[in-house]
Amino acid sequence: MARYELVKRSVALITLTNPPVNSLSSAVRHGIAKTMDRALSDPKVTAVVICGENGRFCGGADIREFAGPMRGPPLLPLLDSIEAGEKPVVAAIEGVALGGGLELALVCHYRIAHSKARLGLPEVTLGLLPAAGGTQRLPRLIGIPAALELITTGRHVSSQEALKLGIVDQVTEQNVCEVAVEFALRAVAKPLSSRRLSALTVPCPPDLDALLEAVTMQIQKKARGMMAPLACVQAVRAAATMPYSQGIKRESELMATLFNSGQARALQYCFFAERTAGKWTLPSGAQWNDTKPREIRSAAVIGLGTMGRGIAVSLARVGISVIAVESDKKLMETGRQMVIGMLERDAKRRGVSASLNLLKFTLSLQDLKDVDLVIEAVFEDMALKKRVFQELSKLCRPTTLLCSNTSGLDVDALAGVTDRPQLVIGMHFFSPAHVMKLLEVVCGPRSSSETIATAMSLGKRMEKVSVAVGNCPGFVGNRMLKPYSDQATFLLEEGATPEQIDKVLEDFGFAMGVFRMSDLAGLDVGWRVRKESGLTGPDVDPKNPPRRRQGRKYCPIPDMVCEQGRFGQKTGRGWYMYDKPGGTNAKPDPLIQNLLETYRSRYGIKPRNITDQEIIDRCLFALANEGFRILEDGIAARPEDIDVIYQFGYGFPRHRGGPMFYASMVGLERVLERLEHYHQAHPDVPHLEPSPLLKKLVACGSPPIQKWREHIKTMHSHL
């Protein structure tokens, strides 16, 4: 796990060999200890260079090891002993030096980085802190403010920035190992005392308390409820105020509080879930690693509304030429200006030039005949979408992939009107599409494996987290949203207010509560869907009992809000009031309070005091319950996929893992018991009836989330 070579007769070259990222597993730590001992005890060796195999220095501690008891040589004393050694050690950093990888580099006496390398201490993103001396050495090297920023955010820096900050001594475009060996030979005669970071004093700013206070406040705002960033601040405070020997103890104590926490477990689960989500398999056996995606050079986007504009930007900024189609000259001109503006702002932010030359705007579908792929983003209306797909089928060359950005309509019905159902797939972006990271790739029963591979790989190219899902109304994300938001509106009937429910959900960690999110998305969208499904509007049978539709409980409050022209932020009124149409500052509106009171008294509902716990349990367990049904139906391949969708598409707090992980942490027995309780109280709410899979898992002793798949016997897998 660590290879030893003698080069240039006197330099020991130690290469970490643990693909793919040379993480510091127990075997690697053992290898480092053994090879360092050999280098330090061999009189021929005058200097040491440490590098990593396959162009990657080191991705840090082996995160998988954190799930079990820690074995092998502990990292911290191993690193301390490298720094204390009497021969100069040079880190040759290629690819990445992250977490424990950077901590290893920090105990080396010199650091040489390749120009394309990235460095950072991302432990905070895993619910941890850099506990192999990182919180004590980095502040000594680059000062408190810069170290604090890097450690509390986990941000990676380029080697150029690392050079500016003083993290590395030299950046090279040449072979970094060769440069490091030459560097090491020159370092042989030089004293090492000033190169041992633990022995340095920390350059402490005079306003330390004010700085730490400001960072703490920033964290409380941005990373609400998260423990690790606050622990990082405390560790850096220790670096500033204590000698190394005490600071390092404080670092270990703080790590111990984080290491077994639910937040660390959730964040580490998220790390692996995100990587697993890209790995799809079809019932035919075709899968992500044996299906070659098509190369996409040109694409078309149909419809330049909010979604179409964001999709066009996402494509153009990764070098794909885009033809954007609108039906009306005025709409096309507005769309053109907005897309160009968005692309320019995006390019400025990234420090690159805007690829405006890749954009073409047209009113004619005829212009699309030669593109590799089309993404339809017209109004959410099945008849209209079918007309577009029929037309595309006639116009585009037979190999063109036809994709729909529908947020819930039947992708297979669209495939059915074309001459190439195997090349039809859903690509469900989230608004704003150039910002939101999630892409649901909706695989119809006839979508070919090559089509799926192409959509998934295009998503990756656009820097999206792509998840393959099956085809059913609402797919995964929006299908689950219904039971969740239904519970929120039922709670309004029973006595809660929008601001109370939102506060509870936001305190739980959601980026936005359900009502603020609906105001942002626009309340009219759901209203139109409900009218089309016969749930509200003139087509509703007057014989329907109030507050019941289609044999189940129905809450008409959202319809009543829309009937008043309150469509959310865009109209300046919705569940909240805003300063102006388009405003974002949500304030509770007495008119909504009034509406709720009138409604309750009309139906003889006596408002009751609703606890925060009831809000969390009803909203989140209804959400997870639908997730279990989705797993049973084979619409999502694994719970991890659902959790990734909820984190990246719906603002579910990452440090809670996602709805399915949250259910597993609460305990499936408790989730089942609560759902049974609430279903008994509301028998006309089918979403509260515990799903058969949940019952089965509880009956099997509530296995860990990674084992749930073994209990799902889906006869009709859609994936």
Ligand SMILES: CC(C)(COP(=O)(O)OP(=O)(O)OC[C@H]1O[C@@H](n2cnc3c(N)ncnc32)[C@H](O)[C@@H]1OP(=O)(O)O)[C@@H](O)C(=O)NCCC(=O)NCCSC(=O)C[C@@H](O)CCCCCCCCCCCCC(=O)O
């Ligand atoms: C490195 C990357 C940037 C590469 O990205 P890329 O896109 O190229 O590739 P992938 O992300 O797809 O990764 C490929 C493959 O590799 C797996 N992987 C990546 N990194 C790791 C890793 N660090 N460990 C394990 N596996 C890893 C990845 O899962 C993929 O495999 P898969 O099968 O899933 O396809 C990118 O991968 C990346 O960003 N990696 C993570 C980098 C990171 O976060 N590093 C920090 C790790 S944490 C750390 O280093 C901690 C240190 O500070 C050491 C601390 C000392 C520990 C002491 C423990 C004390 C315990 C005290 C407890 C006391 C309490 C008690 O009493 O119980």
